Amino acid sequence: MRTIDLSPLHRFAVGFDHMQRQLDTLSRLDETTQSYPPYNIEARSENDYRISLAVAGFDAGDLDVTVKESTLVVSGRQDHPEAEVKYLHRGIAGRTFERRFELADHIKVVAADLANGLLHIDLKREVPEEMKPRKIEITAKPGGNVQKSIENKAA
Structure with a gap:
């Protein structure tokens, strides 16, 4: 390695x-363990994003969305008894999974919803006011002394 x-x-x-x-x-x-479930990542605006995972067959109670430090972890586990079902063909995967996403600084998870077999997780970039760019004005005084003033500029 x-x-x-x-x-x-x-x-x-x-x-x-x-x-x-x-x-x-x-x-x-x-990559072999990271291929299920398939997902999309959308940029909905400059500061809003959405992750959509295809989780056909999973209920909201079967899914878990957790944020720890800067990692978003989405996991799924179906607790349905397999012995009761006799499949002639099984093409819908219902296996246990865990998918991890590294989040950039100041990205917050704001919502998660399940609709039509897709788990949508909405993310928003929230930069603190003290981290936003600010203009520093330089003024010159007679005699060569320089005075600086700091002004916050909302981005």
Whole structure:
């Protein structure tokens, strides 16, 4: 397995340990276990997103949506007794699954709903006011002294 060492960047920047953890997580993904259920990710506006997962055969009680730190975890487990059903053909997968999504900073899960076999999870980017860009005005005083004032600018 190949690892990426970002330690030389620590001399110039702060917070890249989080990026290294995400790269390590991505390198461990096995595509065969990550193919079910299929999903879409939509950008509905500049700050609104939607993840839609195809979960045919699952009820709302069979699904679990959890956010821990910056990871969204969607899991499903059907507790229906398999012994009672005799299939002539089984083409609808009802297997247990767990799907993980790494969320960027300031992304919040605002809603989840199940309709027509699709689980929709709505996300919103909410940047705190102190993190938004702000303009710093520079004024010059006679004699070479410089005075700076800070002004918040709503994005």
